[in-house]
Amino acid sequence: MTIVTALLTLGILALIFGAILGFAGVRFKVEGDPLVEQIDAVLPQTQCGQCGYPGCKPYAEAIANGDEINKCPPGGEATIKKLADLMGVEAKPLDAAHGQEDVKKVAFIREDECIGCTKCIVACPVDAIVGAAKQMHTVISDECTGCDLCVDPCPVDCIDMVPVDQTTGSWDWKLPQSGKGDIAIKVVQ
Amino acid sequence: MTDFNHVIERLKTNRLWRFPGGVHPEDNKQLSNQVAIERPPLADVLYIPLKQHIGDQGHCIVSEGDHVLKGQALTTTYHPYAVPVHAPTSGTISHIGEHVSAHPSGLTEASITLVPDGLDEWCQLQPHADYMSMDKLKLIEILCDAGISGMGGAGFPTHIKANSRKTIEFLIINGIECEPYITSDDRLMREYAWQIRQGMDILQHIIQPKAVVVAIEDNKPEAIEAMQIACNQKPDCHIVSVPTVYPAGGEKQLIQVLTGREVPGDGLPEDIGTVMFNVGTCFAVADAVCNGKPLIERVVTLTGGGIKQPKNVWAMLGTPVSHLVEYAGLLAPQEEESTIIMGGPMMGFTVGNPLMPVVKITNCLLVPEPNELRQGDNERPCIRCSACADACPASLLPQQLYWHAKAKEYDKAQSYNLFDCIECGACAYVCPSDIPLVQYYRQAKSAIRNERDEKNKAEKAKARFEARKARLDAEKQEREERHRKAAEARLAAAKAKTASADNTASQVEQKSKSAAAAAAIARAKAKKAQQQADVATHTDTPAVDTATTEDARKAKVAAAVARAKAKKAQQTETAHNADAPAADTATTEEARKAKVAAAVARAKAKKAQSKESHFVEEKPAEDKKKKAEAQPDDNVQEDKKARVAAAVEKAKAKARQRAQARQKEQGAEE
Amino acid sequence: MMKLRVSSSPHQRITRDTGAVMRLVMYAAIPGLLAQAWFFGWGVLIQLVLAITICVASEALILTVRKKPVYFALTDYSAVLTGWLIAVSIPPLLPWWMTFIGCAFAIIVAKQLYGGLGFNLFNPAMVGYVVLLISFPAAMTQWTPTTSQNMIQPDFADALHIIFTGFTVSGHDIEQLRFTVDGTTSATPLDYVKTALTQGNTYSESLAHSTFSGGFFDAAGAGWGWVSLAYLAGGLVLLQQRVISWHIPMSLLGGVFVTSLILHMTNGDIFGSPLFHLLNGAVMIGAFFIATDPVSASTTPKGRIIFGAAIGFWVVIIRVFGGYPDALAFSVLILNMAVPLIDYYTQPRTYGHRAKRQSVEQK
Incomplete structure (x- = not known):
């Protein structure tokens, strides 16, 4: 009899706590962004397609469905780390099959060599090239993501990828190294 | 917010507020404040950065080789946050x-190099002695055109500040100069108090404040006296002696000391009436x-133990640092390593290039002796002594900021109000562990800024990408719709035909049907015409003429089909004929089809050409250069022609390579 | 071309670095040390040398293992100070190996295993002390009487001998040394009062004992009062030199004073007077030299006041109601635990911002 009572008590308690937990789970549910949106927000949006998907959003969807997180060369290590944090997996080195991490670049059209074929305009994923047929084209460097996609279609190879120069505005206070301490602040010129 | 009358009451009895923290470094001002401001000889070259203030740079309105007069504007701008620079x-x-700019990075910025002719000849000046009767806006315009921006350190354009729309209670004149060593404002007040007072009168006239407060640190009694004499007949003007604490001269700190008010974190001083x-x-x-003189020179303190004769000088903007330092005399021999600090020891930055120019915000060049300033470069672990927090004038927690900045946890650093740090250096000054705290904050701030920029850029790129995708999708859909409609129309037309043949009665069909019929007729006509015609330029005419949209589109489709057929016929003929139609007006469908045709034709043509002109493809882009070098006096036209030729050749070479790869494909298309 | 050095502002710093701060603290502790040596004999100084040696050696060992620059880290003098504080906290004639355990534990476990200077959650000296107190409660309460009351007065050789062998040169052990001139076993004033109270005596009756003769204000134990005053003097020097801020010492002393005053006023027979609590035991050295350890103390001004006052409160509570006669080490460690919490809720209001933690909590 005592055993039955004990079991009953325990069972009822379990039910009650279960109900409380269940209620709490529903009542205090933390609404998060859908995973794909979160991943997409981490990706650099260069839309370069180096990952093998036609743009960053499709790659974000692929990651959400279990694809590797190390296929994004423009994002590089930093993006992989953020993705690893987000997905709760180990960060891994960039997959060399998809390219190398590089300094930030923008496309530049050598305008006197441009023949106005519009092929780069068609290739640009963010409409950052302006021009018309038989007219010289140019890159809106502020809008260029440095995806490289316009370089190949150019029949006259007049598009260069130029590294973005550091300006006094974007300078990050990294003074040359000294050796001691975490921030090195000394140098002899 | 403290009441105006209360503030005035306290100012009169010199019962000021105080800001938290602050440090008391040795001020070393007696080094350079003993002698009158001198005028050094003219430098051989002046480097004038286009941007010497916070905001945007103007457009250059002179060109290389121009001769300019003293005071002549070198840049102009329509941007409200920009001020021009002038020839000194x-x-x-x-x-x-x-040229290397006056910036801690030592990076270059757009600059104008001016070689003085030694005549120091002024341009036409326009003095306005009767400013009291002048319009406010006119005065503000004068300030802007004179290129005046804040000369205390930040370099905020003065005309923007003066043009406040808010009610200003206190016009504060900052003569604090709390940084050690610097005495340029001190000497200026001692020697030119009257002109400073004139400036105050003008600003008062523009701003119409309820009171004017001149704040001077109590370690400058001579300056206080001079200003008192200059302002003794000025009602509503209070000369206030402020206790010497670094950084009492910071804008926010001084406002707090004088008025007890705090500039809100996301606001400006004008929001609290100052x-x-x-x-x-x-x-x-x-x-x-x-x-009428624009801002072309300023007082610069040359001081420090490494200088033979510390003093203040009138330095033309753009004068290289080396010129001034050599004028005052360097103690250390040239070979020896030395430090030159632009600004004071607390907030100044080291000069990495002796040709760095003096700009509007340069108040001091400090050349310390090797052991004059204690430079801690032995960073030790933080012992959490919170001497930094006790010294912080903004009541921040430098330690937490340091941990988070070091761990690159930037969002946490921001939650500790990282961006309220004024980088005064008080925390790093007192740190017993020699931690370069400010440097950590700066790096964190710039990292956050860059990250934010990148994020914005990514967002923009995403939006543009999505917009493009939507557009392409819409186009595709439209095309499909058109195909579908055309197919329907064709079907309907066929039906109509059979119907009219079978029973002649039913004429009340839909418009689309009649349109379709019309199109069919047009198409037939076009076909006929095309087949007869052997020149490609004809292709456009018949279809485009017919006006109504639906009809026109259908007719176009028909025409395109016809053209394609026509081209097929043409393809046996010469190649350049095919080129011409392809590049014409580029309405989507039409153009694309034509292009395909053209490409096919071109490929063929090239095939033919390549046999006869094998050497052409070997000509790379250098060709163009060679030509240019060989004939330097060629006119632009020819040069362009050559370049176009080179480009065409290159295009051909590349196209051929591709064409070879794709030939099979194209063969199939044919 | 000139050779120019580039560095980040500020280009000027105060000359007082971490090592200088630690040295200043030790200089200020010298009066207290001398007073202790005066009243409790050579043992104090021998323990000092012993403890500092062990601490520095342990620090060097771990730094070597962790592949950190040894000399650079040792010159911050933090290990020396830890050894110093342990040495003046333990009974002067404690066997050497206990000192060894306490010091080694303090440096190796409480400090270096937490990441070294700046990362330790707890005050290393107090951790070392508490480890000894819990492990060897008897030995840790074997304080010899002040030299004037000693029946047998150990000289330098005796002290050295007893610390390292357990017996003086003449063969006395620690228990024999604890006999006072009036033939009873000595105890610290706090210990004595606690025992007396459990035996049914009143507070004022227990003060009549010889432990308190030669003291002053009646309430201060013989010798102990002077030692406390010597530390107070040293502490005031630290305050004057701005090595420490006033917040922690003053609030700690205030906490002790207020708590003991309230208790004393409710029942003067069983609760000691504020002076009794302030001048006996480790309160003075604790207030100025131990609780002010920057690494493990609270960092905000308000937080430091709370931190100090809470330590003062706990000291009296444990002394009066707890099992141990003195409780500074426990109180410091307890409050060390609360520091992150205190710091979080006592952040100062940033210039130009309204509420303290609003911005964080909103996120």
Whole structure:
């Protein structure tokens, strides 16, 4: 009899706590962004397609469905780390099959060599090239993501990828190294 | 917010507020404040950065080789946050381009190089002695055109500050100069108090404040006296002696000391009824209005144990640092390593290039002896002593900021109000572990800024990508729709035909049907015409003429089909004929089809050409260069022709490579 | 071309670095040390040398293992100070190996295993002390009487001998040394009062004992009062030199004073007077030299006041109601635990911002 009572008590308690937990789970549910949106927000949006998907959003969807997180060369290590944090997996080195991490670049059209074929305009994923047929084209460097996609279609190879120069505005206070301490602040010129 | 009358009451009895923290470094001002401001000889070259203030740079309105007069504007702008720069002396513009700027990074910025002619010849000046009767906006315009920006350190354009729409209770004139060593404002107040007062009058006239407060640190009694004499007949003007604490001269701190008010974290001083100008700015304002002189020179303190004769000088903007330092005399021999600090020891930055120019915000060049300033470069672990927190004038927690900045946890650092840090250096000054705290904060701030920029850029790129995708999708859909409709129409037309053949009665069909019929007729006509015609330029005419949209589109489709057929016929003929139609008006469908045809034709043509002109493909782009070098005096036209030729050749070479790869494909298309 | 050095502002710093701070603290502790040596004999100084040696050696060992620059880290003098504080906290004639355990534990476990200077959650000296107190409660309460009351007065050789062998040169052990001139076993004033109270005596009756003769204000134990005053003097020097801020010492002393005053006023027979609590035991050295350890103390001004006052409160509570006669080490460690919490809720209001933690909590 005592055993039955004990079991009953325990069972009822379990039910009650279960109900409380269940209620709490529903009542205090933390609404998060859908995973794909979160991943997409981490990706650099260069839309370069180096990952093998036609743009960053499709790659974000692929990651959400279990694809590797190390296929994004423009994002590089930093993006992989953020993705690893987000997905709760180990960060891994960039997959060399998809390219190398590089300094930030923008496309530049050598305008006197441009023949106005519009092929780069068609290739640009963010409409950052302006021009018309038989007219010289140019890159809106502020809008260029440095995806490289316009370089190949150019029949006259007049598009260069130029590294973005550091300006006094974007300078990050990294003074040359000294050796001691975490921030090195000394140098002899 | 403290009441106006209460503040005035306290100012009168010199019962000021105080800001938390602060440090008391040795001020070392007696080194350089003993002698009058001197005028050094003219430098051989002046480097004038286009941007010497916070905001945007103007457009250059002179070109290389121009001769300019002293005071002549070199840049102009329509941007409200930009002020022009002027020629500090007469001479010739020798170069316009990148030169090392007065910035801690030592990076280059757009600058104008001016070689003085030694005549120091002024341009036409327009003094306005009767400023009291002048319109406010006119005065503000004068300030802007004179290129005046804050001369205390930040370099905020003065005309923006003066043009406040808010009610200003206190016009504060900042003569604090709390940084050690610097005495430029001190000397200026002692020697030019009257002109500073004139500047104050002008600003008062523009801003119409309820009271004017001149704040001077109590370690400058001579300056206080001079300003008192200059302002003794000025009602509503309070000369206030402020206790010497670093950084009492910070805008936010001084406002707190004088008024007990705090500038809100996301606001400006004008939001709490105050506006502040440096005494140097006042001087420049008076110069600009009363004498018509733009801002082309300023007082610079040359001081430090490494200087033979510490003193203040009138330095033309753009004068290289080396010129001034050599004028005052360097103690250390040239070979020895030395430090030159632009600004004071607390907030200044080291000069990495002796050709760095003096700019509008340069108040001091400090050359310390090797052991004069204790430079801690032995960073030790933080012992959490919170001496930094006790010293922080903004009541931040430098330690937490340091941990988070070091761990690159930038969002946490921001939650500890990282961006409220004014980088005064008080925390790093007192740190017993020699931690370069400010450097950590700066790196974190710039990392956050860059990250934010990148994020914005990514967002923009995403939006543009999505917009493009939507557009392409819409186009595709539209095309499909058109195909579908055309197919329907064709079907309907066929039906109509059979119907009309079978029973002649039913004429009340839909418009689309009749349109379709019309199209069919057009198409037939076009076909006929095309087949007869052997020149490609004809292709456009018949279809485009017919007006109504639906009809026109259908007709176009028909025409395109016809053209394609026509081209097929043409393809046996010469190649350049095919080129012409392809590049014409580029309405989507039409153009694409034509292009395909053209490409096929071109490929063929090239095939033919390649046999006869094998050497052409070997000509790379250098060809063009060679030509250019060989004939330097060629006119532009020819040069362009050559370049076009080179480009065409290159295109052909590349196209051929591709064409070879794709030939099979194309063969199939044919 | 000139050779120019580039560095980040500020280009000027105060000359007082971490090592200088630690040295200043030790200089200020010298009066207290001398007073202790005066009243409790050579043992104090021998323990000092012993403890500092062990601490520095342990620090060097771990730094070597962790592949950190040894000399650079040792010159911050933090290990020396830890050894110093342990040495003046333990009974002067404690066997050497206990000192060894306490010091080694303090440096190796409480400090270096937490990441070294700046990362330790707890005050290393107090951790070392508490480890000894819990492990060897008897030995840790074997304080010899002040030299004037000693029946047998150990000289330098005796002290050295007893610390390292357990017996003086003449063969006395520690228990024999604890006999006072009136033939009873000595105890610290706090210990004595606690025992007396459990035996049914009143507070004022227990003060009549010889432990308190030669003291002053009646309430201060013989010798102990002077030692406390010597530390107070040293502490005031630290305050004057701005090595420490006033917040922690003053609030700690205030906490002790207020708590003991309230208790004393409710029942003067069983609760000691504020002076009794302030001048006996480790309160003075604790207030100025131990609780002010920057690494493990609270960092905000308000937080430091709370931190100090809470330590003062706990000291009296444990002394009066707890099992141990003195409780500074426990109180410091307890409050060390609360520091992150205190710091979080006592952040100062940033210039130009309204509420303290609003911005964080909103996120």
